[in-house]
Amino acid sequence: MSIYMTKQETAAANAIVTDDMFLTTDMPTTAGSKMLEGYNSLFEAEVLTRLKAAGYAVAGKTKVGEFGADLLGETCYFGAEYEGEALQYPAALAVKSGDAKAAVVLDVNGAPRRGAAQSGLTALKPTYGRVSRYGTIPVACSGETVSVVANNAADCREVFNAMAGHDSKDGTALPDSMTDAGKAAVTKKNKVVVLSSMLKGTNEEVQAKIAAVTDNFTKNGFEVVVADADTVAYAGAAWNILMSAELCNNVSRYDGVKYGYRTSNYTNIDELYTNSRTEAFGEFLKSAILFGSETLSTENYKKVYDKALRVRRVIRDNMVALLADCDALLMPAVSTMAYGKEMVENDKYLPYKENFFTAPASITGLPVVVAGGVQLVGNAFSEDLLLDLAELV
Amino acid sequence: MKYETVIGLEVHVELATESKIFCSCSAHSFGADPNSHVCPACCGMPGMLPVVNRRVVDFGMKAGMMLNCDINRVTTFDKKSYYYPDLPGAYQTTQWFAPVAVNGRVDIETSAGKKSVRIKQIHMEEDAGKLVHDISEGTTHVDFNRTSVPLIEIVSQPDLSNAEEVEAYLIRLRTLLRYAKVAECEMAHGTMRCDVNLSVRPEGSDVLGVRTEMKNMNSIEAIKRAIEYETARHIDAIENGTEVLVQETRRWDDAKGKSYAMRSKETAGDYRYFPDPNVMPVVIDDEWFNTIKASVPEFPEVKREKYIAMGLTEYDAERISESIMLCECFEEASEACGNPKEVVNWITSDVMRILNAKQMTYEMLNLDNKAFGKLIALTMDGKISRANSKKILSAMFDDRTIEPESYAEANDMLIGEQNDELILGIVKKVVESDPKSVNDFKNGKEKALMALFGKCMKELKGNCDPQQLKVILLECING
Numbered sequence: 001m002s003i004y005m006t007k008q009e010t011a012a013a014n015a016i017v018t019d020d021m022f023l024t025t026d027m028p029t030t031a032g033s034k035m036l037e038g039y040n041s042l043f044e045a046e047v048l049t050r051l052k053a054a055g056y057a058v059a060g061k062t063k064v065g066e067f068g069a070d071l072l073g074e075t076c077y078f079g080a081e082y083e084g085e086a087l088q089y090p091a092a093l094a095v096k097s098g099d100a101k102a103a104v105v106l107d108v109n110g111a112p113r114r115g116a117a118q119s120g121l122t123a124l125k126p127t128y129g130r131v132s133r134y135g136t137i138p139v140a141c142s143g144e145t146v147s148v149v150a151n152n153a154a155d156c157r158e159v160f161n162a163m164a165g166h167d168s169k170d171g172t173a174l175p176d177s178m179t180d181a182g183k184a185a186v187t188k189k190n191k192v193v194v195l196s197s198m199l200k201g202t203n204e205e206v207q208a209k210i211a212a213v214t215d216n217f218t219k220n221g222f223e224v225v226v227a228d229a230d231t232v233a234y235a236g237a238a239w240n241i242l243m244s245a246e247l248c249n250n251v252s253r254y255d256g257v258k259y260g261y262r263t264s265n266y267t268n269i270d271e272l273y274t275n276s277r278t279e280a281f282g283e284f285l286k287s288a289i290l291f292g293s294e295t296l297s298t299e300n301y302k303k304v305y306d307k308a309l310r311v312r313r314v315i316r317d318n319m320v321a322l323l324a325d326c327d328a329l330l331m332p333a334v335s336t337m338a339y340g341k342e343m344v345e346n347d348k349y350l351p352y353k354e355n356f357f358t359a360p361a362s363i364t365g366l367p368v369v370v371a372g373g374v375q376l377v378g379n380a381f382s383e384d385l386l387l388d389l390a391e392l393v
Numbered sequence: 394m395k396y397e398t399v400i401g402l403e404v405h406v407e408l409a410t411e412s413k414i415f416c417s418c419s420a421h422s423f424g425a426d427p428n429s430h431v432c433p434a435c436c437g438m439p440g441m442l443p444v445v446n447r448r449v450v451d452f453g454m455k456a457g458m459m460l461n462c463d464i465n466r467v468t469t470f471d472k473k474s475y476y477y478p479d480l481p482g483a484y485q486t487t488q489w490f491a492p493v494a495v496n497g498r499v500d501i502e503t504s505a506g507k508k509s510v511r512i513k514q515i516h517m518e519e520d521a522g523k524l525v526h527d528i529s530e531g532t533t534h535v536d537f538n539r540t541s542v543p544l545i546e547i548v549s550q551p552d553l554s555n556a557e558e559v560e561a562y563l564i565r566l567r568t569l570l571r572y573a574k575v576a577e578c579e580m581a582h583g584t585m586r587c588d589v590n591l592s593v594r595p596e597g598s599d600v601l602g603v604r605t606e607m608k609n610m611n612s613i614e615a616i617k618r619a620i621e622y623e624t625a626r627h628i629d630a631i632e633n634g635t636e637v638l639v640q641e642t643r644r645w646d647d648a649k650g651k652s653y654a655m656r657s658k659e660t661a662g663d664y665r666y667f668p669d670p671n672v673m674p675v676v677i678d679d680e681w682f683n684t685i686k687a688s689v690p691e692f693p694e695v696k697r698e699k700y701i702a703m704g705l706t707e708y709d710a711e712r713i714s715e716s717i718m719l720c721e722c723f724e725e726a727s728e729a730c731g732n733p734k735e736v737v738n739w740i741t742s743d744v745m746r747i748l749n750a751k752q753m754t755y756e757m758l759n760l761d762n763k764a765f766g767k768l769i770a771l772t773m774d775g776k777i778s779r780a781n782s783k784k785i786l787s788a789m790f791d792d793r794t795i796e797p798e799s800y801a802e803a804n805d806m807l808i809g810e811q812n813d814e815l816i817l818g819i820v821k822k823v824v825e826s827d828p829k830s831v832n833d834f835k836n837g838k839e840k841a842l843m844a845l846f847g848k849c850m851k852e853l854k855g856n857c858d859p860q861q862l863k864v865i866l867l868e869c870i871n872g
Contacts, residue, residue, distance in 0.1 A: 023440045031439075041440065042433055135440045142670030171444045171672055245667060249474055252483030253437050257535075273476055296474070296665035305667060 015059040017094045021068045021106035023135040031137045032064040032076040035254045035261045035280035045135025047146050047163040054162040059100050062090035066285045067139050068108040069247055071351040074344050075284040086338040089115020091149055102150035102159045108139045110358020112147050116370040117333035122390055123149045124156040127380045128365030129174035132167030138250045140243040143362040153390040182381030191223040191326040197233045198331035205337045209373035213393045220392050231318045232360050239359035240352055241295050241308040248292030316364040328376035332357050395596040398624045401551035405544050406576045407584040408452045414519045414543040415443035422538035435541035437482030442671050449543040452575040453517040454685045456545055457494025459569040460512050468493045470672040473664045478535050479522035487518035489666040501561040510562055511550040520544050556617040572690050572717040580612050593627035603638035609645045619645040696720050703733045716755035722762045729766025761793045768797040775858035781806040808856045819852045820869045
C-alpha cells in the first residue's frame with residue numbers, strides 16, 4: 001500500500017493525500033529518512049490548513065525518496081514501491097487507486113512530474129511563490145514548489161485554486177497584487193514550441209508521446225514549431241549544483257541534538273553529530289551533502305556555485321524569450337516510460353541524469369503541467385492556460 | 394627597533410527592536426527563564442520560514458547613516474554554515490554579499506589629536522543561543538532565548554593604533570548608536586561585544602605583520618588590557634623569537650591577564666556562505682530611505698555648539714549632549730518653560746540626583762519632558778514651592794501621565810494668589826507662640842528667623858513662595 005500512514009477512512013470525493021514532506025500534527029513527518037522517523041511537528045503546513053478549510057480531508061501520506069531530493073523516490077528509508085519491475089511514484093498510486101482525488105506533493109527535483117508522466121496522470125507545478133511553502137520540509141528552497149497530481153486537469157485546477165495565494169509566513173510567497181497583474185498579462189497565442197535539445201536521451205516510446213501531443217495541438221489549430229534553445233539542456237547540471245548546496249545546508253539542522261535520530265555511540269559532541277548523521281542518512285543523501293558542501297567551499301564558490309546561479313539566469317532569460325510568443329514549451333518529462341529495477345540499481349547517477357528533463361522548470365520557477373506523458377512549461381502565472389492546454393492533449 | 398600596532402575591530406551590537414529578526418518572538422529576554430522566548434522558527438525547526446523584520450532594516454540603515462556609510466539600496470541575506478549546539482539550524486543568517494551599509498567613517502579624538510576611522514561595512518545578522526554548563530552535573534544545556542535576536546556587526550578598517558584610540562572609538566560608537574536609539578550598547582549586558590584584530594610591524598613598514606583575533610573581552614577596560622598584552626606578546630615574539638606567531642583566534646582571560654589560542658586558520662571551518670533563498674533581497678526605495686534619513690538626529694558636537702549658543706556653559710553643554718535622552722529632555726523642557734538655563738540647572742541637580750538614587754542610566758530617562766518644563770515654569774512663577782516641586786518631579790519619574798499643575802492642586806501643593814491674609818494669620822500665630830525666637834532675632838540672632846520661617850512653612854505645608862513669606866514674616870516681627 002502506498003499510503004503508509006492512514007489517518008482515517010475518508011470518502012474519496014474530498015480525500016487528498018500529501019507526501020511525507022508536509023508537516024502534520026496528527027501524523028509523523030519523516031521526509032523518507034531514518035533521521036526523522038517518528039518526528040511529530042508542532043505545526044501544520046499552510047496548504048493543508050487551507051485545503052481542510054476548503055472541505056478536503058487528508059487521508060494519509062505517501063512515501064518520498066530521502067528528503068524528496070531523489071527524483072526516482074527509490075531512496076525512501078521505508079522502502080521503495082515497485083509494481084512488477086517498474087519503480088512507482090507512491091502519490092500517483094494513491095490517486096490512480098482511487099484512494100484520493102489528488103495528491104499534494106513537494107516538487108524538489110521533479111519526482112511528481114516523472115510520476116505523473118509514467119502513470120498517465122496530470123500534474124501541475126505552479127509558478128514559484130504562488131503556493132506557500134510554510135510547513136514543508138526545506139530542501140532546495142530556491143526551486144521547490146508545492147504541486148498537485150490528479151487524474152485530470154480539472155481536479156488539478158480545483159485543488160490548486162484551494163491552496164494558492166499569498167502567505168505572510170512565507171517570505172517568498174508572492175503578493176496577490178503581483179499574481180493578479182501577472183495573470184492579467186497572460187494572453188493565449190495558440191502556439192507551442194517543441195525544444196529539440198530536450199529530446200536527447202529519450203527512447204522511442206517517449207518520442208512517440210511527444211509526437212502524439214504535437215498532433216493533438218495541430219489538430220486543435222495550434223501552430224507547433226521546433227526550437228533548439230541549447231542553454232536549457234544545461235539546467236540539469238546547474239540545478240544539481242544549486243539543489244545539492246541548498247540541501248547540504250538545510251539538512252545540517254539534523255544533528256541529533258534537538259530532535260530526530262541520535263546515535264547511542266558517542267562520547268563527545270563531534271561524535272554525536274558525526275555518528276548520528278552517518279547512521280541515519282542514506283548513501284544518496286550523503287553524496288548530495290558532500291557534493292553540495294564542496295560547491296560552496298571558499299575554493300569553489302565562484303567557479304561552481306556562483307556560475308550555476310548565472311547559468312540559471314541565462315536559462316530563464318532564454319526560456320522567457322521563447323515564451324514571449326507562444327503558450328508553452330513542450331518537452332519530455334522522462335527518458336523512458338518506466339524505470340526497471342535493474343536500471344535503477346545499476347545506475348546510482350540515474351536521479352541526476354533524469355532531472356535533465358525536470359530541471360528547466362525547477363531552476364526557473366516557471367509553471368509546468370504534465371499531461372499525456374509530456375511536460376508543458378509556460379509563462380509565469382499561466383497555470384490556467386497550461387491546464388487548458390492539458391485538457392487538449 | 395620601534396614598532397607600531399595595527400588594529401581593526403569587529404563590533405557586534407544588539408539592535409533594540411521589540412521582536413527578533415525573522416520571527417515575532419520578543420527580542421528582550423535578559424534575565425528571563427531559559428527557552429521562554431522561542432518559537433519553531435528561531436529554534437530552527439524544519440518547515441518554518443524566515444520573514445524579515447522591517448524594523449531591523451530600519452535600525453541597520455540608521456546605524457549606517459550615523460557612521461557616515463553608503464546604504465546599499467538592495468541588501469541581501471546569506472547563510473553561514475557551521476555546527477555548534479547553540480545554533481539550532483546549523484547556519485546563521487547574516488549578510489555576506491551585499492551588507493546594508495558600507496564605506497563609512499567614525500571620527501575620534503584622543504590625546505594625540507583627531508583621527509578618522511574608516512568603516513568597511515555594517516551587516517545585519519541573527520544572534521546565536523547560549524550554552525549553560527552545569528559543572529556539578531557535568532552536563533550542558535542550551536538556551537535559545539537569544540537565537541535570532543538582531544545584531545549588527547560593525548567592521549572597521551585596520552586604522553587604529555593603540556588602546557587609547559580603541560577606547561575612544563568604542564565610546565564614540567556607543568554614543569552615536571545610542572543617539573540613533575537603535576541599541577543599548579551595554580558591554581556588561583552583552584549588547585555590545587568586540588573582537589580585536591591586531592598585528593605588529595616595524596614603524597613605517599607597509600607590510601602587515603601576522604594577525605591574531607581576540608575574543609571574550611567584557612568591558613572596555615578588558616579590551617585595553619588585552620591590546621596591551623597582545624601587543625607586547627607580538628613584539629616579544631618578533632624581537633626575541635619567544636614563539637612563532639600564527640594567524641589564529643585567541644580567547645582573552647581577563648582574570649589571568651593573558652590570551653590563549655582557540656583555533657588556528659588551518660583548523661577554522663569553511664563557512665560556505667551562499668545567498669539565503671528564503672529571504673528575498675530587501676529593496677530600499679527612496680521613500681523608505683528618506684524616512685530613515687529624516688529620523689537621524691543631530692550629532693553630539695552640533696548639539697553642544699547649539700547649547701552653548703543658547704547660553705549654557707561649555708561644561709553643561711558637554712554634559713547634556715552626552716546623551717540623546719538628556720538632549721531631548723533639555724530641548725523639550727526648555728521649549729515648554731522658555732528658560733534653558735533654569736532647565737539645565739534642574740537637569741544637572743534634581744534629575745541627575747533622582748536618576749542616581751534610582752540607579753538609572755541617562756538612557757533610561759523616561760520623563761514627560763514637556764510636563765517637566767511646565768513644572769519648572771510653575772515653580773519659577775511661584776505657584777509651587779521649590780520643595781514641593783522636587784516631590785512632584787520624583788512622582789513624575791514613576792508616572793509619566795502626571796500633569797504638574799493638576800497634580801499639585803490635587804495634593805494641596807498649589808500656592809493660591811490671594812492668600813496674603815492666610816499667610817499673615819499663620820505668621821501671627823507662630824510669632825505669638827514663640828516670643829523667645831522673636832526676641833533672639835531682634836537681639837541679632839539670624840538663625841532665630843530661620844526657625845520661625847521653618848515653623849511657618851510647615852504650617853503652610855510648603856505652599857508658599859519663600860520670598861513672599863519672608864517679607865510677611867519680617868513685617869510681622871518688626872511690627
